[in-house]
Amino acid sequence: GALGAVVRLELDTVAAEPYGQTVYEGIGWDAALDGFDELQASGDSVSLFTTWRSADEIDQVWVKSRRAAPDLRALGGRPADGARHPIPGVDPRPATEQGHVPGAWFDRLPHFRLAFTPSAGDELQSEYLLPRSELREAVAGLRGLASRIAPVLLVSEVRTVAADRLWLSSAYDTDVVAFHFTWRRDEAAVGELLPHIEAALPPSARPHWGKVFALPGREVRARYPRWSEFAELRARRDPQGRFANAWTGRLGLT
Template identity: 55%
Template structure:
């Protein structure tokens, strides 16, 4: 399928510039498209030899944009093979987490974690280092065992965990080709219960942040920064096999040490949002895929029309980072829907924001006022510790030389990109801007 209407991203803040959009219906069609440099998409495409893959469009910057050809991956055949290897599932890259999770649950299987919304594509989330939350849980990319790509010359290459290029290819920013398949770690299905607390005190949380983030399997703090004394919500997701005693201990700590009160009705992370859109709370246990995301698959997640930024800092710098943001509260709050703070375990993936270190992530869900947000981002980035790494698919202003200094394997990835794509067919304005 060929069209000249590229449309916009999920948030509506970016109109794609692509000359054309194609939606191949098979891996063979995709290989032919790339091998021929796009010539079969029409004679005009010979002047537009650049490509980018486009998944669920949940990027807030131009990481997936191009002035050439956008390749929509949702037309490729859907594949879910839970018998590929013990403890693994093999899937097609364009699959969304919501569909994958339901299929795994039906087979009695689960992933270790999910992002806050299940609407995003697996390949896109992995390629940008997207994550959920948990002191001992890595990013979504850390679950990848193998990745299969159609490379820029049209050939298929599969990289396995442990191979030389694997750690560079997983969080690949779409620079190495089109991801057509992934093999992921899975485990037996489990249940999770969510408990939400109102009004935890900042001073108490920052006095023992490690204790706060370890209160549950997954912990999030939500704040609007309208107050620098208290946050709005402390959100705990606890796997039930750890027992009721741990949940009771966490609840007591939240009340006695943090001054928080247990919510008596479901909450939405964004103040004023409809709680019906959120996954079930109030300590009611349920399947992992119906509790780990904040939002239900059938509803519009988060605020809908919004912008997003996120910075991840090593745990040793977490207090300084939060205090820096707290100090800018009067400038941040007018532009903000909500800020979420959570944790991610370290991994070995070269361009992962959690490469080599456990991190605390500070996520901003902004009101759709892009000029004001973009003017404020350099102020936030200057205030944060010099170890902060941005989420690749969200808005940030850090220049190429700063990014390069914050990733020890940056040069290795640049060399990998050059080997996979010497003709720069998957390079776009985003990669040029960040120095890749």
């Protein structure tokens, strides 16, 4: 990274417990938004997958939990009648086991089995993270673009991330909702669409550093309240710019 190379990492660990995961279908956006807190509390990890082919329906909701499979009938959810891949119609064998069969965390929390290529493989990705309080505004903006998003998209995932204290984290100082897009590998079409998505999302949305986005550096910088402090730290740690490159230059970091 811009501060140098990571050579040591210390992890906090917890006791291993078995997890199960269940895929639900039949939940619409209106029900999900009205019951979003309940839905997110139904498991340890909850992901909403949609292709945006419908502006009203969510294709799948994946719930991973150390507890019993939740009852989501109040939201319209019913367990899928078989294994599912996050991308509708794709062979589900690469996906981790479903049906709430207990298994080790590393065989349930990931969406894909380690022996398989995750997702589609030949793809582009984008992701934007914004305060959880702005969920409705973000979904409304994307629903308005659904007919333009769907032809370029393989699948979109909506998930939540807890706040942290890392200055340039997309979840700095606030609990966030992440809107991920797995695109078909069409750079021209994705590049044309991204500015429209970024305009439709609240201006607080922070792009994922490792995925494709179109926001200019000045707009990205404005979304991080500790940006100037990080830039000063970077200058002290790397005064000769050995870890600078075109990417950090585009962002105005070097």
